Amino acid sequence: MNTKQTVYIVDDDSDVADSMSMLLESTGLRTEQYHSAEEFLKTPIDLLVGCLILDVRMPDMSGLDLHQEIKRNNANLPVVFVTGHGDVPMAVQAMKNGALEFLQKPFRDQEFIDCVNRALKTNSEALDELNRRRSIQARIDSLTKREYEIMRLIAAGNITKVVASKLSISPRTVEIHRARTMEKMQAKTLAQLVQMVVEVEHQEAVG
Template structure:
């Protein structure tokens, strides 16, 4: 009997944050963004925005450069430390080239001058939300990969680390002081638990996880045992 597929949870709706101390600008942008089909949350100050909980959804920030409490550029610097993955679209009434260059070098998606073009702003928001969604997907995949890695036993971690360093099963066995057959069993278990379809796939996973092969020319575990050297 075929099992029914589990229902896939719907993706959360994208959210566009707007920070501008001019209420008329906030209301105008809120109407435009909602009309385009996105959710929006507006703030009159940077600190008010910072006090708002982070949304677990694709999101971006439409940010005025000139704010009464904390400038847009200063907020961008702070965001780089706390929420680096939140794309920022700057808006300003008096932008200049150095300011634009500074914002773009710091990772801003766009720098728009008021009065805003609806088409330009919506295009920038679309691009920013796509970037945010890609970052969230990558984050979710990394979380799943870390969970798989944590599920490995200590011996499986040792085998995986040596295998991705390029050692053959026999060499791994010599390094760990176990039989080649045992290495094959552990290696197969590692492949299944990690969801790797091939050795290159496993090597790629190890690189993403930062698993560094301990190949520094030092004697193998078995060699250390034979020489009476400490294993630690």
């Protein structure tokens, strides 16, 4: 994955796209331009890192339709809509669909830059959280079947003797497995271990 954040600009008006690109690059940001939704869809959307500046009204596939496709492939890519023809229903629909912002042209340069920086920050935070969850899952995957069973029972509030009874093993064996589990999960306290299990269970529940 390309970890360099990029501002992806999709606007069928090349002059507008050039203007936005030059403005953002003057602040040190990296940009890429696309002049249709179809052109943008040729990129590996699931691997994109940064944010998307998206025009609402474009030939063939609209910005709102493209937004739906992006959400299916890369939910962590924030979208900022810009348009010269926006109306209230369109803005409401964009925000309901999860757009970060809806700017109507003409907008102030600083307003646009601030909005893009918020989108990049949102993307960075989302990726950090995703990587953290993946790290926890990788630690869980490193556990043996017995360690996993003991971790779930302990996280459910069972004391050592109860866990031992449920699994028909000695309390000492439970303690040994628990120590190994704590080490593999990089949990310094039981509370940290429980929190990680709760997070994983929540992710499993929501899919």
